[in-house]
Amino acid sequence: MDILDDILDTIDLKGSLYFRTEFSAPWAVTVPKHSQAARFHFVIQGQSFICVDSHHKVELNAGDLILIPYGSSHVIADSPKEKAPALETVLTDSGYRGEGVLVLGNGRQDHSTQMVCGHFNFRSKAEHPLINALPSYVVVRSGMRAQNPLLDNALRMISRITYESSIGSNAAIKRLSEVVFIELLRLGIDENGPKKSLIHALNDRSVGRALSLIHSSPEYPWSLDALASEVAMSRSRFAERFKGLVGKSPMLYLSEWRLQKALALVGDTQCSIQQVANLAGYRSPSSFTRAFQGRFGMPPKKYREEVRNERSS
Structure with missing residues (x-):
């Protein structure tokens, strides 16, 4: 039996897309806490800074992805910040209605930060040691991508599809994001921590x-x-x-x-x-x-x- 497959089917992993962004400085957003979800932000173009739980500050550049497994509240911004307007406020002020690209700032595409933002849902009340052992956040950079062709190819396909307006592009991004999450689990994200032990347990x-x-x-x-x-x-x-x-x-x-x-x-x-x-x-x-x-x-x-x-x- 494929144990990882059984685990993910049982906890009912599903990818969901929040929005695609086009942010021009200055910009900042506080993403609220969301239980039973793992959030992700994938930078297609430009630069972004993430502050998780008010103290972990991470810089992301084009091609980088951050996974926040426990749905913790965090700030995404054009520069390191610990406070920013709430996501709901930003969505309301921008007039965003849940479709297309979320635009903030002056709208200059050549200077904007373009991202794919979404989350992975789990069944209500579901959990497993494999998920519980994940660190508070995981950053995927070029080094990890270069060593793992499947992970790299999935992220490249997300980049390619992101700004297509063709039928099914959002569905394709959701499924590809699930591939990214599963591949991170398979590879063993934290090589020095309990996550790696769990991968060793399966093998x-x-x-x-x-x-x-x-x-x-x-x-x-x-x-x-x-x-x-x-x-x-x-x-x-x-x-x-x-x-x-x-x-x-x-x-x-x-x-x-x-x-x-x-x-x-x-x-x-x-x-x-x-x-x-x-x-x-x-x-x-x-x-x-x-x-x-x-x-x-x-x-x-x-x-x-x-x-x-x-x-x-």
């Missing part, structure tokens, strides 16, 4: 095999002994290695992944609560409902109702 012969078993059959009554036996390791060595790479014990990872799968089944299918409980490895609907409410703060029926109301609104 590790023993831990990767255990993860594959869990993801292939989350409903199976796995025990620590059973998983250790499957990967031909002692119970203690397996538990230690798994936790060292994944950051959680095998049984905690299993229980949390079962609930993430259940979250997807409750939100996306017509399965009864008993069917979901069975598919998620719970012996009874009542024990499943208690675990679901303890983890997500509401019973599964309430979560299903909220998802349906949100989709119909």
